[in-house]
Amino acid sequence: xxxxxxxxxxxxxxxxxxxxxxxxxxxxxxxxxxxxxxxxxxxxxxxxxxxxxxxxxxxxxxxxxxxxxxxxxxxxxxxxxxxxxxxxxxxxxxxxxxxxxxxxxxxxxxxxxxxxxxxxxxxxxxxxxxxxxxxxxxxxxxxxxxxxxxxxxxxxxxxxxxxxxxxxxxxxxxxxxxxxxxxxxxxxxxxxxxxxxxxxxxxxxxxxxxxxxxxxxxxxxxxxxxxxxxxxxxxxxxxxxxxxxxxxxxxxxxxxxxxxxxxxxxxxxxxxxxxxxxxxxxxxxxxxxxxxxxxxxxxxxxxxxxxxxxxxxxxxxxxxxxxxxxxxxxxxxxxxxxxxxxxxxxxx
Numbered sequence: 001x002x003x004x005x006x007x008x009x010x011x012x013x014x015x016x017x018x019x020x021x022x023x024x025x026x027x028x029x030x031x032x033x034x035x036x037x038x039x040x041x042x043x044x045x046x047x048x049x050x051x052x053x054x055x056x057x058x059x060x061x062x063x064x065x066x067x068x069x070x071x072x073x074x075x076x077x078x079x080x081x082x083x084x085x086x087x088x089x090x091x092x093x094x095x096x097x098x099x100x101x102x103x104x105x106x107x108x109x110x111x112x113x114x115x116x117x118x119x120x121x122x123x124x125x126x127x128x129x130x131x132x133x134x135x136x137x138x139x140x141x142x143x144x145x146x147x148x149x150x151x152x153x154x155x156x157x158x159x160x161x162x163x164x165x166x167x168x169x170x171x172x173x174x175x176x177x178x179x180x181x182x183x184x185x186x187x188x189x190x191x192x193x194x195x196x197x198x199x200x201x202x203x204x205x206x207x208x209x210x211x212x213x214x215x216x217x218x219x220x221x222x223x224x225x226x227x228x229x230x231x232x233x234x235x236x237x238x239x240x241x242x243x244x245x246x247x248x249x250x251x252x253x254x255x256x257x258x259x260x261x262x263x264x265x266x267x268x269x270x271x272x273x274x275x276x277x278x279x280x281x282x283x284x285x286x287x288x289x290x291x292x293x294x295x296x297x298x299x300x301x302x303x304x305x306x307x308x309x310x311x312x313x314x315x316x317x318x319x320x321x322x323x324x325x326x327x328x329x330x331x332x333x334x335x336x337x338x339x340x341x342x343x344x345x346x347x348x
Contacts, residue, residue, distance in 0.1 A: 001013065001014060001015070002014070002015050002066050002067065002068050002070075003068060003069070004022065004066055004067070004068070004069065004070035004071070004072065005070065005071045005072065006019075006022065006023050006026065006028050006072045006074065007028060007072070007073060007074055007075070009026065009028075011025070011026045013025065013066045015066070016065060017065065017066055018041065018061065018062055018063065018064060018065055018066065019050060019059075019061040019062075019064050019065075019066055019070075019072060020032070020035065020041075020048060020061040020062045022066050023061065023072075023074060028074055030048050030050065030061045030074050031047050031048060031083070031108075031112050031115075032045070032047060032048045032062060033045035033047050033108060033109075033147060033149040033151070033200050034062075034149035034150055034151055035048065035062045036151060036154070036155065036198060038155075038158075038159055038254065038255065039151075039154045039155065039158055039159070040154070040158065041062040041063045042063070042150065042154070043060035043062055043063040044148070044149060044150050045086075045147070045149045046060055046086055047083055047086050047087075047112065048060050048061040048062050049061070049079060049082055049083065049086075050064075050072050050073065050074050050079060051072070051073040051074075051076045051078055051079050052070060052071070052072060053070075053071035053072075053073075054071075058078065058079060058082055061074070080116060083112070083116055084116050084117075084118055087109070087112060087113055087116060087118040088118060088121050088122055088123065089121075089123065090109065090147050091113070091118065091120065091121035092121040092123035092124075092125065093127060093128055094109070094144075094145060094147065094201075095127075095144055095145060096120065098110055101145075101202045102202060102205050102208070103201060103202030103205065104202075104213065104214070105213055105214035105215045106214040107200070107201055107202060108200035108201065109147060109200065109201050126172070127144075128143065128144050128175070129144065130142075130143035130144055130175055132144075133183050133184055134207075135183040135184050135185035135186070136184040136185055136189065136191060137185075137191070137207070138191050138193060138206060138207060138259065138262070138263040139191075139193060139196045139204060139205060139206045139207055139263075140204075140205060140207060141176070141184060141203065141204055142202065142203050142204075142205070143175040143176060143177075143203060144203075145201050145202045145203040146175060146176055146201070146203040147200070147201055147203070148167075148174060148175075148176070149200060150167070151195075151198045151199065151200065152165060152176060152195035152196075152198060152199055152203075152204060153165055153166055153167065153176060153195075155194050155195055155198050156194070156195055159194065159256060160190075160192055160194050160256065162188055162189065162190055162192070163188065164178060164184070164187045164188045164189040164190075165177065165178055165187070165189070165195065166179075168181065176203075190258075190259060191259040191263070192256070192257060192258050192259055192262060193206065193257065193259065193262035193263055194247070194255075194256050194257065194262075196262070197246065197247050197255070197257070197262070206244060206262075206263065208243060208244065209243075209266065210238070210241065210243050212238045212243050214236075216238050217236050217237055217238045217243065217244075218236075218237050219234040219235065219236060219237070219246065220234065220235040220237055221233075221234055221235075221248065222234075222235055223322070224253075224257070224260075224261040225320055226258075226260040226261060226264070226320055227260075227319055227320060228319060228320075228321060228322050228323040228325075228326060229252055229253070229323075230252055230322050230323070231247070231248075231252065231253035231256075231257055231258075231261050232247075232248035232250040232251075232252075232253060233245050233246065233247055233248055233257065233261060234246040234247075234248055235265070235268075241269050242265050242268045242269060244265075245257070245261065245262050245263070245265055247261070247262070276288065276289075277289070277290055277292070277293035279292060279293055279296055301313060301337060305337065305338070310337055310338035310339040311339050311341060313333075313337055313339055313341065314333075314339070314341035314342070314343070315329055315330070315332065315333035315337070315339075315341065315342045315343070316342075316343050316344070316345070317329040317330070317342070317343070317344045317345070318344070318345055319344065319345050319346035326344065329342070330342045
């Protein structure tokens, strides 16, 4: 362990950890755009600069390892002025359409400009003018709002392993693009939306079927219903409708989702969705309570088993149930019903 000071507070940090990790551990918040704990730190946005006593410049907290006796200031006058200049430079090439931007209320750039009182840019000159890529069916890419933090590129390459996007050109024309600028629909993109989930601004946004503001919503933690992995997610709910999905930084998915988990949620509000068990009475399916449905199942299993034996019964399980639930299903059939007639839809 290494002893150092952060804003006058003496803290201990593990050798090899970064200033950002040490600060986060003791509750000191340092702003970031490009940082993600799952990625190799690269310090491209530079908004996390801090002041080191005796240092010649302002290092980035996300890439600088801690050292014994460090004395760090995270909000000194020089640090604040530098962050203001960084935000000023970003705004020089960023549309100021916060009133109509769908990311408003969840935009890191908006939040930091508010924190550091940056209302507009002092730099005048050319602006980016890229066509919006709407070729993907689930999300769009507006490179005019991109701040080139690189988060989407590295999530796609280091975590998703798809390598569908990267930095194109150099200097002022630099932007995030697919190979040969052919658009997302003609790339290796698998529409997982993990780039959308980490974008700190409005450059990558889902194609929502409903207009909403993030301050109108609440989140509900749940488990993805599409396969047995059990990915954790937050439903973004407006009133009583699900309008979006956020991955959760938890076991087992570690902040990642697939295309189904991220975008295929409209079935939740579908009018034909079953919300109660149906029991057949006089040839017609009618709604019933769970207790009544379970009783019907138990009575019929016992009746068939008594009349024709356990092997007259079979259990068919689902890939959309959790692995643990499928285990319980086969356990029920083998140990309780007494048959090995068990199958599963994922066997194809």
